[in-house]
Amino acid sequence: MTALVTTITETLRYRGAIGQWSWVLHRVTGLGVVLFLTLHVIDTSWAVFYPDLYVKAIAVYQTPLFTIGEFVLVACVIYHAFNGIRIIIFDYRPGWWKYQARAALLVLG
Template sequence: MYRGGEGQWAYYLHRVSGVLILLYLLLHATELTAPLFGSDFAASVAGWFQTASYKLLRLLAIGAIIYHGLNGIRIMLMDFTSWGTKIQKYAWYVAVILFLLMYIPIINSQLPAIFNLGGR
């Protein structure tokens, strides 16, 4: 299963998406606790949350959440069913296709707003 191919990619992407989600949660915790460290620090943190780099990171975090959730369902099928390991390769392709179907519209709606191209 993890000897290259789809299973290996699913493994790596699941780990990377989990780390991205963790980093985003740490940033969110920083935002919530920033007022405890003074108004100057809170203002600088709030200012950073309005930058394009943060908005791109947020867009990546959304993608990580979507992929991590869909791949998690695939992993549960492999772990809790007798037939899950037989279809794991096809289930990964289904997860990737569903990811793209969910994520591409989000990218299309958010990128113009991030780069001030007339979006929301």
């Protein structure tokens, strides 16, 4: 737990440029996607093992709050995908590192 707190405080304290925020957003969006996939696997298994609970979960997922969450999830997936592609490109083309800040801003939109 101490390492997690230290990581969070040091990340927030560091005053790096766009690269730092790109790194943080990549991790946060990745965690969001993993959280969604975990919940998705669990609630889909309810269709077989707990059908009544599955019906209740689907009713909850149709609320406006979850609709907003789905849009956030789509944004997370899109950002994570494009930023991942950017990282892969710069890993294989070290000569292009001078364009990283511009590419990070392009990924952010």
